[in-house]
């Protein structure tokens with residue numbers, strides 16, 4: 001029975017290396033060899049090690065069986081798996097190995113065929129299926145299961161630790177447990193990717209959503225606390241990038257609420273193709289505007305509600321300019337999220353100690369669906385698209401009043417897009433490409449109208465346009481708007497009382513368009 005130290009260190013005498021990602025392989029092999037570790041390896045991994053001048057035994061020389069079927073069978077052999085799975089704490093396992101003439105492994109280094117990358121490249125199904133690694137996960141799982149005896153390494157990021165362990169008596173038991181946890185996460189993520197692909201590609205049942213879904217996230221940060229100080233919280237990310245993968249360029253640690261608001265802000269700014277800025281408080285815009293440049297968009301967004309903008313989270317859909325940075329620096333702002341910052345802009349904002357500056361490039365792999373947790377489950381829905389049906393004013397139906405002149409139509413189109421970033425019931429008043437009054441999150445639509453008008457104030461409400469995220473169930477909402485001097489309204493239509501609403505709006509001399517599409521946002 002092999003011996004270990006008090007901390008469970010086990011010397012590394014023999015290693016099996018089989019890696020698809022060959023980053024750092026030669027250096028690792030040399031260091032292991034120098035530390036007296038014997039190396040066994042598969043096909044091209046062995047080739048690379050030998051080319052580096054390091055002695056290595058090919059797996060096929062170990063098994064006496066050639067790698068075959070284009071690599072589908074390499075390590076799937078008892079001489080490999082018994083060598084990985086023997087529990088070295090047990091005399092009977094040691095005895096069986098000796099009887100069978102099998103030498104044990106102390107270390108397995110492996111990473112898997114690039115299944116996800118092959119899917120993302122748009123490869124044909126046969127090619128994708130060929131990239132499902134079979135032997136790799138078997139070795140990884142075997143070594144992870146047998147962590148009391150074997151160390152398993154699945155990432156080149158760990159090679160420095162391997163070299164340290166090889167020259168200092170091996171990994172401790174605690175270290176091997178942690179490596180095993182990493183290894184099972186590696187194979188679990190891999191299997192979720194494979195199972196998701198199969199559920200979507202090979203087993204659709206006409207429901208439009210897979211019968212099974214899985215996802216894996218990696219912890220990105222433990223946050224100071226959650227929505228409230230008594231709630232613990234952490235941030236996890238998946239492979240698609242997005243806000244969870246943001247690069248923080250400056251400022252204090254992001255909080256849970258910062259992330260929630262930054263996500264809402266990013267969603268709001270991304271709704272527009274021209275330069276746009278959204279100022280968010282508690283996940284709702286207190287200002288949103290477009291402009292000829294980001295500085296103008298920010299000025300107008302801020303002007304919507306300067307009181308609420310204090311301590312806000314700002315998102316912009318284009319690089320932050322020096323001019324915009326100078327304006328932002330004047331106001332206490334919690335977070336700025338942008339795809340990039342001009343160097344001068346970063347310097348100006350970087351002088352503010354407390355502001356958090358996040359760089360988040362436009363999504364390379366936008367989420368096609370979004371999830372929301374409920375007790376005991378999760379809801380999945382398609383993301384509300386930036387260019388949704390009904391976004392083009394050319395498709396709208398004139399429901400009441402005279403056709404709007406071009407400038408008013410442009411404001412309606414802006415208000416219509418902006419309103420989908422406002423929590424329902426949403427009424428957004430706009431003028432000149434900027435929100436001037438936002439009524440959000442009310443439990444009836446008429447109160448949202450009152451709130452929007454009140455926030456705009458009499459002067460700004462008069463002559464503005466209004467967007468409503470869903471239909472007006474009664475004429476009372478439009479009445480509040482018309483009495484405040486709103487000149488045109490855009491809404492989906494579709495209420496059983498549309499006739500009453502249209503009649504009122506016509507009688508009030510207001511123009512109203514139906515888009516036919518609703519944009520609830522809860």
Ligand SMILES: NC(=O)c1ncn([C@@H]2O[C@H](COP(=O)(O)O)[C@@H](O)[C@H]2O)c1NC=O
Nearest residue numbers: 020042043044045072074075076134135136
């Ligand atoms: N089939 C097998 O027996 C097998 N054993 C190891 N592999 C994988 O083959 C790759 C390394 O192969 P090579 O050394 O030939 O580049 C690794 O990603 C490893 O996970 C296998 N390949 C696929 O299943």
